[in-house]
Amino acid sequence: MDAWGRRHREGYDRVAHAYAERTFVELTHKPFDRAWLDRFAGLARPVGPVCDLGCGAGQVARYLHDRGLDVTGIDLSETMVAEAARRSPDIIVRTGDMRALADPDGAFGGIAAFYSIIHIPRSELPALLMELRRVLRPGGALLLAFHVGQADIHLTDWYDQPVAIDFLFHDRAEVERLVQAAGFTLLDSAERPPYPDIEAATQRAYLLARL
Numbered sequence: 515m516d517a518w519g520r521r522h523r524e525g526y527d528r529v530a531h532a533y534a535e536r537t538f539v540e541l542t543h544k545p546f547d548r549a550w551l552d553r554f555a556g557l558a559r560p561v562g563p564v565c566d567l568g569c570g571a572g573q574v575a576r577y578l579h580d581r582g583l584d585v586t587g588i589d590l591s592e593t594m595v596a597e598a599a600r601r602s603p604d605i606i607v608r609t610g611d612m613r614a615l616a617d618p619d620g621a622f623g624g625i626a627a628f629y630s631i632i633h634i635p636r637s638e639l640p641a642l643l644m645e646l647r648r649v650l651r652p653g654g655a656l657l658l659a660f661h662v663g664q665a666d667i668h669l670t671d672w673y674d675q676p677v678a679i680d681f682l683f684h685d686r687a688e689v690e691r692l693v694q695a696a697g698f699t700l701l702d703s704a705e706r707p708p709y710p711d712i713e714a715a716t717q718r719a720y721l722l723a724r725l
Contacts, residue, residue, distance in 0.1 A: 519590060519611055522633055525669075525677035526570075526591035532673040534571035534597040541573050543712050548577070550657060550720050551626065553702075555581050557655035557724060558624025565622045565649075567612050568630025572598030575605050578626065586622075588612070613642055617649045624655040631689075632660050632681050639689070643696035647725060654725045656698060660684050662705060662717040686719040698723035 515523070526533070541547055555578055558564045562584075566575035569587030571594065579585045579602070587607035589595050598607045610616055612630060625646055634642055646656060663683035670678060686703060694700055703721045708714065 515611065518635070521678040522680075523590045523592070525672065525675075525679040526589075527593040528675040528677060529673040530591060530593035530597050532675075534594070534601065538571040538573050538576075538601055540712060541577050544709060546706050547628075547659070547720075550659075550722065551577055552581070553722060554578075554624060554626055554655050554657040555583055557701075557722075558622075559583055560623070561653050561655070562623025562651050563621075564624035564626065564655075565617075567625050567627040567646075568633075569598055569607060570594055572602050572605060572607055574626050574628050575607065576602050579605050583624075588615070613638065613645060615645060615649055619648055620651045621649045622654060623651050624657070625650060626657045628657075628659045629661070631658060631684065633679065634682070636682060636684070639684075639692050640696065643692055643698075647696050647698065650725045652725060656693070656721075656723045656725070658689065658693070658719075658721045658723075660689065660719055661714075662686055662719045683716070684719070686721075689719070689721060693721060693723050698725055 564583050566587040569589045572587045575585045575587040588610040592609050595607050595609050661683040665683040667681040701722045705719045
């Protein structure tokens with residue numbers, strides 16, 4: 515694992531419990547997110563099993579599983595995976611680097627990556643999207659959610675723990691372009707403002723695409 519992977523994994527290992535406590539039930543308060551996940555589920559269900567990529571506490575995996583999908587959660591942090599497994603013992607969760615997945619070609623009918631690309635250097639996004647394409651089946655669905663803008667935020671303290679984590683905001687039009695350049699058909703995209711008192715005060719974008 516490279517230095518980027520090590521420092522982000524170590525950071526999330528340190529904050530895993532506090533982060534999971536805050537985020538695991540957050541979809542209850544986010545009807546916009548649930549609506550997009552429902553659309554994603556409808557597309558992916560006939561194609562095959564799905565992946566919650568960068569699953570964190572596993573709230574997206576839990577939501578999709580409860581709607582009848584066969585879900586695997588993947589996260590870089592071993593401690594975060596343990597938190598997700600404790601909360602949803604009926605769902606498979608495992609460690610993995612989204613930039614080089616261990617899964618075979620065409621493993622999934624859908625990938626939901628909620629706020630996962632926000633840690634990926636912008637220069638690596640084209641290669642990442644090609645990796646996601648590799649593990650998707652023909653007709654598979656891709657759902658991305660990310661913070662909108664040009665900001666680069668480097669945290670050295672998070673949940674009262676020392677970390678070295680980068681949060682990168684992305685231009686919606688540029689991500690749309692990259693998704694299409696990777697061979698996906700863009701089905702829809704939208705933005706929303708933050709939910710007050712629930713999440714960080716940033717504009718959010720959602721992109722739904724199909725292979």
